[in-house]
Amino acid sequence: MIPIILKELSTELEKLKLESVKINAIPVNTEESLTIIQSKFLGIPYLPLQYEYPKDKNGKPMILIAQINFEEIPHIENYPESGILQLFISSTDWYDMDDYKIIYHDEATNEHQTKFPFLMEDLYEDSPVYCEHKLEFIKTTEFGGTEDHRFNLRFNNMDFYEFCETLTQDECKTVENFFDATGHKIGGYAYFTQSDPRDYEKKVREDILLLQIDTDEQIMFGDSGIANLFIHPDDLKNKNFDKAWFNWDCC
Incomplete structure (x- = not known):
């Protein structure tokens, strides 16, 4: 719902509206066991029987x-x-950010690999995700994110930060929460601790957020950083993930 303080911008905000899916990441306790095809952060991947396990450089x-x-x-x-x-x-x-793989399996079958004896504990010593998480999903609507390069909304001819300086502390908090793009999610507006890399690369300027993984109690990229996957809208429609790319930054 659009806050009262922003009601006069309702028309412009409707143009910025995007659907997204918020992700609630819950650390898996020792008594739980996720299936191989289940959504997760960390854990054992789904791989078809003849698929070679991904290796780094x-x-x-x-x-x-x-x-x-x-x-x-x-x-x-x-x-x-x-x-x-x-x-x-x-x-x-x-x-x-140059040694990663983004893989899409068009369908999940019951014929898949089940044993990965080479995934030893020492491989995970530097992992930004500290433990396996099960994921819950909630569909929502976003009206902008102040760090996303697509956000160019003007507030009585002021930018977002100038506008906030004219508000009370409570009003400012309300507006900041409304345009908050942090958190784990699929789609919507991206958040960055530094700046949007799409601002500096013309060839990826139209790319949109595929997946975002934020810092929480059991996840941290660098110093309280955030990770994003991006993809061109046409590639997303066509389920072509060959040019999707990974970015992360931190404070």
Whole structure:
């Protein structure tokens, strides 16, 4: 719901409206066991029987950071209604953002790999995700994110930060919460602790948020950082994830 203080901007805000799916990531306790095809952060990946396990540039097994089974999430326009999306990163060299793999399996079958004896504990020592998480999904609507390069809303000819300086502390908090793009999610507006990399690369300027993984009690990229996957809208519609890309930054 649009706050009263922003009602005069309702028309402009409606143009910015995007659907997204918020993700509630819950650490898995020792008594739980997620299925291989289930959505998760960390854990054992779904891989078809003949699929080679992803390896980094040094030939070491990569680690699964995120797996999204689209059959489990509320549908949002242009995003898949089925299939499994995965993010694998190098267990040691993921910091430079050039040793990762984004994989999409068009369907999940019962014929899949079940044993990964090479996934030893030492591979996870530098993982930004500290433990396996099960994921819950809630569909929501966003009207902008102040760090996303698409957010160009003017407030009585002021930018967002100038506008906030004219408000009371409570009003400012309300507006900041309304445009808050933090958190784990699929789609919607992206958040960054530094700046939006799409501002500096013309070839990816039209790319949209595929998946966002934020810092919480059991997840941290660098120093309270945030990770994003991006993809061009046409590639997303066509389920072509070959050019999807990974970015993270921190304070």
